[in-house]
Amino acid sequence: MNSTNNRIVQTWIDDQLDLYNLAKQLGDTVWQEQIVQTLYNKEQHTQKRMQQDLWRVFDSINRKMLELFGQLKESSNSYEVRVLREQVWELKLQRIEIVKKINK
Incomplete structure (x- = not known):
């Protein structure tokens, strides 16, 4: 743990x-x-709470990704587009890790 x-x-x-x-x-x-x-029954209750916290993080990551996609849509600066794509990629990786933890 x-x-x-x-x-x-x-x-x-x-x-x-x-x-x-x-x-x-x-x-x-x-x-x-x-x-x-x-x-x-601590284990059952704390496991549920940890899963709820993970879902909150997952939702937060999704909101940030949507925000970045909006910025990507509006941006014409190639450097800015590259930076935004890297940020989106990092968030995708974080989201994958969160899903793995949720599914444990």
């Missing part, structure tokens, strides 16, 4: 523990038990 994933998992656990403490302060034992069960 890389550092980004570790941070996501740790943040998720911290959030759950905060909720557990709140449930305890409120005296809500049913909620406390639900949170404990959620923590037992």
Whole structure:
């Protein structure tokens, strides 16, 4: 697991523990038990969150690519066109890596 994933998992656990403490302060034992069960299923919950984050990155890359395609369409400067194409290519490679992670 890389550092980004570790941070996501740790943040998720911290959030759950905060909720557990709140449930305890409120005296809500049913909620406390639900949170404990959620923590037992940590892998499933954190995996879902990581996939959601990856999809957000994927969407962000697509938006940036559309922006670059718009700039390409308007540009007549050959140097600028080459730079924009290189940026699009880099984003395509990033998108491929994101899809590989999503499909894991």
